[in-house]
Amino acid sequence: MPVSPSSSARAARAAVAARLRELMLDARIDGKELSARCRWHPSKTSRILSGKSTPSESDIRQWCGACDSDDQAEDLIAASRAVELMYVEWRKQHRHGMRRVQEDSLAQHTGTAVCRAYVSNVVPGFLQTEAYATALMRGITDFQGTPDDVADAVAARLKRGRLLYEGNHRFVVLAEEAVLRYRIGDARTMAEQLRHLLSVMPLPSVALGIIPFSAPRRMWPLEAFYLFDDGEASIETLTAEISVVQPRELADYHRAFAELTRTAVYGTHARSLITTAIDALG
Structure with a gap:
């Protein structure tokens, strides 16, 4: 645990x-x-x-x-x-807007060979479309009451997506099926986002697993977390971003990721879950 x-x-x-x-x-x-x-x-x-x-x-x-x-x-x-x-509280990080944080995140991902991401609520930033990122970051800005630089922040976030095609990076993503169903933005925005997931799945830099609602679980749903190589974990809560570097805790998060990996489905089965989610949007 x-x-x-x-x-x-x-x-x-x-x-x-x-x-x-x-x-x-x-x-x-x-x-x-x-x-x-x-x-x-x-x-x-x-x-x-x-x-x-x-x-x-x-x-x-x-x-x-x-x-x-x-x-x-x-x-x-x-x-x-x-x-x-x-x-670091998000409001503190976003006190001048969200663009700077997105640029810092790009630098961190650029320096990472293997990023392992577990998400239980939204699509990870490096896989987001412009419309999806805009809807999500608009909601975050409104909730936090921080300065509105959403357009610039979205542009900075989308640069992370280039790493899927450039350099020797690998992204291993585990997403709860709920991520496919939570509607961020309107139906068109969500359908576009889900189709984008289908389009990046064949990339050699991407491994995407979906954890079905019906999957028997040994590991319960957790807060979203990212593992940057073997040296750091970043956990995202409602109010703060938490950096974990203590070896014992890092080992726990890597172990949790391994357990969640065994629960996920891949390839044709994962594509079927995404397609079903698109069809449900009408």
Whole structure:
């Protein structure tokens, strides 16, 4: 059973807090004395030590100064920044619009030889059509209340689709049958998207499996996740994107992907499910 996708971030945050505690103990002061030296309330020290609050860069510098360990500040700041990159809220990522995030995603996919994607709600970005991506990203922008740069963001997202034909990339996709049935945009948009899936299935760079509604399951439906080679997993929740790099968690996600692979159907059977979904649109 995969652990919570946010546990890597919690563990990393706890590691930073543990290092701050060690500095305090090495200085032979307690939380009350450190708070006095930093000129903030003791409850702030408690929240940082418990991992409930993330210290700012200024907080870390004050903490190190109070412990006569100024030489440790930059290293701790770097570690804290890494924690913040593990769990990033979509609203924060999209605060200036969605285009920048799409460009960053293109760079990540470009540097990946094998991308394994499991999707339970929408078609993965690198397989989306323009109309489907527009409808989806319009809904996301409206829900989040972030700046509207949908046209530019869609153009940036579609560039990922070129990787199906360029370079030595491979995309292994597992999609729940529900992805074929959830109507993003109007019927015409959805039918076009499903026909696009049929058109890319023969590509040597693409392996597409569909997990039927009726399939006996050992692995239950999960949140969408992407595995970039063997070094990172990205999990998408409603509110945040979570990066997993901890080996134990990565192993869990690779194991889950393998279990889901055994549940999926491929080739003619998968094409039949897609065609049936198109016919159901009327």
